[in-house]
Amino acid sequence: xxxxxxxxxxxxxxxxxxxxxxxxxxxxxxxxxxxxxxxxxxxxxxxxxxxxxxxxxxxxxxxxxxxxxxxxxxxxxxxxxxxxxxxxxxxxxxxxxxxxxxxxxxxxxxxxxxxxxxxxxxxxxxxxxxxxxxxxxxxxxxxxxxxxxxxxxxxxxxxxxxxxxxxxxxxxxxxxxxxxxxxxxxxxxxxxxxxxxxxxxxxxxxxxxxxxxxxxxxxxxxxxxxxxxxxxxxxxxxxxxxxxxxxxxxxxxxxxxxxxxxxxxxxxxxxxxxxxxxxxxxxxxxxxxxxxxxxxxxxxx
Amino acid sequence: xxxxxxxxxxxxxxxxxxxxxxxxxxxxxxxxxxxxxxxxxxxxxxxxxxxxxxxxxxxxxxxxxxxxxxxxxxxxxxxxxxxxxxxxxxxxxxxxxxxxxxxxxxxxxxxxxxxxxxxxxxxxxxxxxxxxxxxxxxxxxxxxxxxxxxxxxxxxxxxxxxxxxxxxxxxxxxxxxxxxxxxxxxxxxxxxxxxxxxxxxxxxxxxxxxxxxxxxxxxxxxxxxxxxxxxxxxxxxxxxxxxxxxxxxxxxxx
Numbered sequence: 001x002x003x004x005x006x007x008x009x010x011x012x013x014x015x016x017x018x019x020x021x022x023x024x025x026x027x028x029x030x031x032x033x034x035x036x037x038x039x040x041x042x043x044x045x046x047x048x049x050x051x052x053x054x055x056x057x058x059x060x061x062x063x064x065x066x067x068x069x070x071x072x073x074x075x076x077x078x079x080x081x082x083x084x085x086x087x088x089x090x091x092x093x094x095x096x097x098x099x100x101x102x103x104x105x106x107x108x109x110x111x112x113x114x115x116x117x118x119x120x121x122x123x124x125x126x127x128x129x130x131x132x133x134x135x136x137x138x139x140x141x142x143x144x145x146x147x148x149x150x151x152x153x154x155x156x157x158x159x160x161x162x163x164x165x166x167x168x169x170x171x172x173x174x175x176x177x178x179x180x181x182x183x184x185x186x187x188x189x190x191x192x193x194x195x196x197x198x199x200x201x202x203x204x205x206x207x208x209x210x211x212x213x214x215x216x217x218x219x220x221x222x223x224x225x226x227x228x229x230x231x232x233x234x235x236x237x238x239x240x241x242x243x244x245x246x247x248x249x250x251x252x253x254x255x256x257x258x259x260x261x262x263x264x265x266x267x268x269x270x271x272x273x274x275x276x277x278x279x280x281x282x283x284x285x286x287x288x289x290x291x292x293x294x295x296x297x298x299x300x301x
Numbered sequence: 302x303x304x305x306x307x308x309x310x311x312x313x314x315x316x317x318x319x320x321x322x323x324x325x326x327x328x329x330x331x332x333x334x335x336x337x338x339x340x341x342x343x344x345x346x347x348x349x350x351x352x353x354x355x356x357x358x359x360x361x362x363x364x365x366x367x368x369x370x371x372x373x374x375x376x377x378x379x380x381x382x383x384x385x386x387x388x389x390x391x392x393x394x395x396x397x398x399x400x401x402x403x404x405x406x407x408x409x410x411x412x413x414x415x416x417x418x419x420x421x422x423x424x425x426x427x428x429x430x431x432x433x434x435x436x437x438x439x440x441x442x443x444x445x446x447x448x449x450x451x452x453x454x455x456x457x458x459x460x461x462x463x464x465x466x467x468x469x470x471x472x473x474x475x476x477x478x479x480x481x482x483x484x485x486x487x488x489x490x491x492x493x494x495x496x497x498x499x500x501x502x503x504x505x506x507x508x509x510x511x512x513x514x515x516x517x518x519x520x521x522x523x524x525x526x527x528x529x530x531x532x533x534x535x536x537x538x539x540x541x542x543x544x545x546x547x548x549x550x551x552x553x554x555x
Contacts, residue, residue, distance in 0.1 A: 193404075198419070199384055199385050211406055
């Protein structure tokens with residue numbers, strides 16, 4: 001049997017323990033994992049720097065070549081214009097899908113179904129050949145006479161075909177994000193707006209949409225990054241974007257890997273800029289809310 | 302007798318097969334304070350929401366100062382009003398919700414002047430001044446720039462009351478304004494409502510605060526299974542009421 005200490009003694013001891021400073025626990029598993037991960041990164045960086053096949057001198061030489069810079073301009077304008085079209089069309093589609101009118105709901109549903117079913121590359125090539133399927137675009141009275149028409153081959157250059165293909169397909173995906181975000185805004189918000197005498201349109205613009213966008217920004221940021229890289233597909237219809245312009249160079253010089261590195265690094269730079277931009281946009285939209293981007297962790301004072 | 306400010310005539314409403322309101326009629330005169338009591342599910346909140354057409358009655362009619370709400374009478378029938386016309390009617394009634402429903406992306410002051418500016422088309426500077434005055438009135442002078450998330454429940458509800466007042470409503474509807482509050486915050490909200498009663502405003506309030514109801518209301522209405530089963534002066538209520546449902550309810554809450 002162990003000897004029982006007296007209560008006074010125990011009180012003294014417990015008080016002494018309570019007064020001790022609290023040290024931080026070291027999580028051994030986490031520390032080992034972090035060390036291994038760091039080692040791996042060092043190996044990869046070493047492999048990149050030491051391997052002569054990357055030929056960093058060539059990368060440096062073509063990094064700011066004028067055809068590369070022109071390609072970048074086209075890649076960026078494709079991304080920005082397509083995404084702008086996508087968001088506008090997506091907001092309209094999302095509202096149609098949430099409409100009480102079955103026709104509007106149905107049309108938006110079919111749109112989303114169609115553009116999500118066709119692979120982007122197929123859509124792009126189909127779009128490129130659209131002027132063969134429909135040589136002219138005209139406005140007329142249904143089943144009546146044509147008021148005017150234009151030649152589609154002149155209107156739809158490869159560049160605009162790409163903008164429309166990307167924009168319209170992205171709209172199908174983004175509309176689902178926006179629809180879900182609108183549904184995530186509590187119903188009480190809609191009711192409060194209605195009780196104040198707002199029309200449904202005003203309630204959407206002032207109350208529902210700003211709150212929905214707060215929810216939709218992270219996935220839309222993701223979509224934009226995807227689209228930026230996805231624009232590389234235009235090389236298939238000979239739009240001289242970033243990828244196409246480095247391809248043009250390496251077809252001549254056979255320095256495939258370093259030139260692909262040029263494209264890669266540029267893509268990385270723009271994705272990084274977009275990520276930072278998204279971070280600040282989120283911060284701005286989270287007006288009135290304190291956000292943390294890490295899962296909860298117990299804190300000690 | 303003058304035309305009542307609010308008048309519900311034979312209002313019925315069903316959700317699916319469940320009849321929530323069964324031929325309910327209710328008149329509220331100018332300056333009158335009416336408390337609606339009853340168990341949860343008895344239809345009192347639905348009746349309140351029918352008064353400003355947040356719920357459209359299946360049959361019957363609601364009048365605001367003699368004007369038919371939510372419908373247009375034409376060719377011997379009632380036709381649903383267009384959203385715009387309905388919104389125009391609704392802004393004449395102020396509503397305060399159980400869950401406050403403040404707009405989280407706007408400050409307290411913005412919550413208050415949003416509708417005066419964007420619905421009534423008032424001058425922004427003037428509306429902002431009014432918002433500050435209303436905040437001072439509900440005891441939140443220094444919270445104009447605070448976002449709802451930084452306010453306590455009681456403070457949020459007081460902002461919500463100020464928001465309803467900013468529209469200059471002909472009557473105020475309160476849907477269990479203190480039910481979502483911590484006990485220590487109930488009194489600050491009731492104090493604001495009391496001041497509105499003293500101002501002589503027309504008020505309909507759904508509440509479980511029996512003591513408060515007795516103190517401020519001119520008339521109580523007791524509902525049970527979608528009907529008004531008893532109404533009268535608050536004294537009748539305290540003495541236990543006449544109807545068995547009222548008696549049972551009162552024995553539980555007192």
